[in-house]
Every structure is written in C-alpha cells, then in structure tokens.
Amino acid sequence: MTKEKQTVRPKILLGMGATLLLLLLTLVVYQVDTTEFAIVTQFGNPIRVVESPGLRVKLPDPIQSVQRLDKRVQVYQTTSIELLTLDKKSVSLDYYGTWKITDPVAFLKTVKDKIGAESRLLDVFSSSLGVQLGKYNLDQLVNTNQEQLKLDTILNDTTVYAKERAAEYGIEVVDAQIRVLNFPEANKQSVYDRMSAEREQMAQKYRSEGSEEAAKIRADAEKEQQVILAEAYAQAQQIKGEGDAEAIRIYGEAFQKDPAFYEFIRTLETYEKTIDGNTTLILPSTAEILKYLSGSQN
Known part of the structure; x- marks a missing residue:
C-alpha cells in the first residue's frame, strides 16, 4: 500500500502542475482573429493594439487584459427621420450607413463599444443628411427629369461630411444611402399635383413637337407634289x-400627195364638228362649205 501511494502522489502532483500551467497560459496567452483588433490594456489603459492574427502573450489579469473590436465594415440602420428641404418641405427618410473602425484606441476611449458607436452615428448621419438636404429643393429629390435630380450629389456630400465628423471617434464612414424617401401626409398631395403638372407639361411639349413635325412633313410632301x-x-x-x-x-405629207382628198377629209371633219341633228345653217349657195352637200364639186 505504501508503494502504491508513493506512485499515485507524483501523478497527482503532475496533474496539478499541468492544470496550474494551463491556467497560467490562459491568463498570459491570447489569440487574435483575422477579423478583429485586440487591444491590450494595463489597469484599464490601452498600451498596444494587435492587428495581425495569431497567438500573443501578455501579463496575467488583472494586470493586463484584452479587449476585442471588429475590424470589418459594419452596417448602421435607423428608423425614419423627418428633415426639411431648402424650400421648407418636410421629407421622411429611412437610411443606412456603413462604417468601420480605423483607430481602435480612439474608438475605445470615446465610444467604448458598438452600442456607443451607433448612438454617436445616429447624430452623425442625421445631422449630415439634414445639412445636405437643406441645400436643395424638393423637386431636386423627386422629379421626372433625371437631369434635375441631385440625390447622388446629396449622398456623396453626406458621406464626406459624416466621415469628417466620425473621425474623432476612430470611425471611418464608408457610405450613406437612402432606403426609402417618403413624404408626410400633408405634403403628399402637393407632390403628386406637381408631378402631374410636370407630366402634363412634358406631354404638351411632345404633342407640340409632333404637330410641328407633322406640319413640316405635310409641307415637304405638298412641295414635292407640286x-x-x-x-x-x-x-x-x-x-x-x-x-x-x-x-x-x-x-x-398627205396634202402634198393628194390635195383634193385631203381637202375632202378636212371638210368632212368640219361638218362633224359644226353640224348635228339640231343645227340650222343659213348660208349662201355659193358658200365653199356647201359644195359637197349640194353635189357641185367644181
């Protein structure tokens, strides 16, 4: 029994030592994923940022700890907000923005986590859109004429403006897009009326151009006809x-060949043209025209 106890005791000690070693390793060794930043803090203060993936070593907690932040592009989406255009028309917007962390230390110090970041981004995106929409009239947001629409310009300027404001939080705004552009009920009818008037104006223009082209075609055809x-x-x-x-x-030629016959034919043609069943002629007996009728051909 004594020998067995002496054999078991080293195994227990070895197992305890391995457990302690494993526990110590979990306190000092950490893994960094390719999709994240790892920020090592010492007593709560950031001391280094690890961006490349792999295993790293630090001092055990609570001396040093690791905070992880997602480095991928993230999407922020909010509920509808109402903003005013330059001509004081109220519009309702559903929008989304994409962003990513570029300065993990500044991010950790200013907003701490994703929830804090989104609360700041709500103000950044809303104010940026408000500033840009305030530079344009409603008909530059909704219009049947593509050349008058300025939505692309508004969104590009919104992204630039939001990027400047978000930089202080260690955040880069990648893009901003409008999902739904709507109008409060009080504004819808005026918008529909304006769109209808624009359509009617465009239709009238097409009709006028068609009438002008038809008149031109008719004139060309009449000229060609003449x-x-x-x-x-x-x-x-x-x-x-x-x-x-x-x-x-x-x-x-006929006269030269037979003048008498030619004269006879011409006289008969004269009779045909001047005399019919209702014709009465009063002529002297010596009239040349009567020579074939009287039987005297001398």
Whole structure:
C-alpha cells in the first residue's frame, strides 16, 4: 500500500502542475482573429493594439487584459427621420450607413463599444443628411427629369461630411444611402399635383413637337407634289407639242400627195364638228362649205 501511494502522489502532483500551467497560459496567452483588433490594456489603459492574427502573450489579469473590436465594415440602420428641404418641405427618410473602425484606441476611449458607436452615428448621419438636404429643393429629390435630380450629389456630400465628423471617434464612414424617401401626409398631395403638372407639361411639349413635325412633313410632301405635277405637266406639254408637230407633218405629207382628198377629209371633219341633228345653217349657195352637200364639186 505504501508503494502504491508513493506512485499515485507524483501523478497527482503532475496533474496539478499541468492544470496550474494551463491556467497560467490562459491568463498570459491570447489569440487574435483575422477579423478583429485586440487591444491590450494595463489597469484599464490601452498600451498596444494587435492587428495581425495569431497567438500573443501578455501579463496575467488583472494586470493586463484584452479587449476585442471588429475590424470589418459594419452596417448602421435607423428608423425614419423627418428633415426639411431648402424650400421648407418636410421629407421622411429611412437610411443606412456603413462604417468601420480605423483607430481602435480612439474608438475605445470615446465610444467604448458598438452600442456607443451607433448612438454617436445616429447624430452623425442625421445631422449630415439634414445639412445636405437643406441645400436643395424638393423637386431636386423627386422629379421626372433625371437631369434635375441631385440625390447622388446629396449622398456623396453626406458621406464626406459624416466621415469628417466620425473621425474623432476612430470611425471611418464608408457610405450613406437612402432606403426609402417618403413624404408626410400633408405634403403628399402637393407632390403628386406637381408631378402631374410636370407630366402634363412634358406631354404638351411632345404633342407640340409632333404637330410641328407633322406640319413640316405635310409641307415637304405638298412641295414635292407640286414639283412632280409641274414636271409631269411640262412633260405632257412637250409630248403634246411633239404630237401636234407630228400630226401637222403627217397632214402636210398627205396634202402634198393628194390635195383634193385631203381637202375632202378636212371638210368632212368640219361638218362633224359644226353640224348635228339640231343645227340650222343659213348660208349662201355659193358658200365653199356647201359644195359637197349640194353635189357641185367644181
């Protein structure tokens, strides 16, 4: 029994020593993740910041302790707020902002943790948006004409302004965006009326431009029609003149070949043109036109 007790006792001591060593290691060794800052504080005062991941060593608590801060980009989102535009119109905004810690020591000293940071960011984002919206009229926020909209400019300036204000807390504002832009009930009708008037003005403009273009097309068509008709008339007159000339030439040739027959044909044509069933002629018997009717051809 004595030998067994003597064998067990070193094992117990070894186990106790290993436990104490492990406990001591947990007090002096700590691990840093790639997504975080590790701030080593001595009696509550920051003495160094560890940014790279891995195992590190410190003095045991309570002499030195470790506080961890997330180094990733984080999203801050708030409930609706009401702000005024330059023309004193009230708008309701739901927005969000993205931010990250750039100075862990300043962050720890000023806001301590994420809850404290978001309480400061509420003021930073709200005041930044208020300042920028106060520079523009309502129709520069909501408009059917894309060229008049200034939302991108407002958000860019808001981000710059918020970044300047948040720097003192060890925070970098990355971006600010509007999720919902709405209007209090008292303003909605005036906004709808203005948008309707703008649409009607645009429609009237399109109708006017269409009427002007239609009139221009009609004028061009009428002008082209007159040109075509004039060319056709000139061509017809030319053809007619050529036909008359050809007819005269044929008549001339016929007259030269048989003058008596030609005279006979021409007289018959004259009868046809001047005499019908209702025609009464009173002519002397010696009239040339009657020679074929009287049977005397001398």
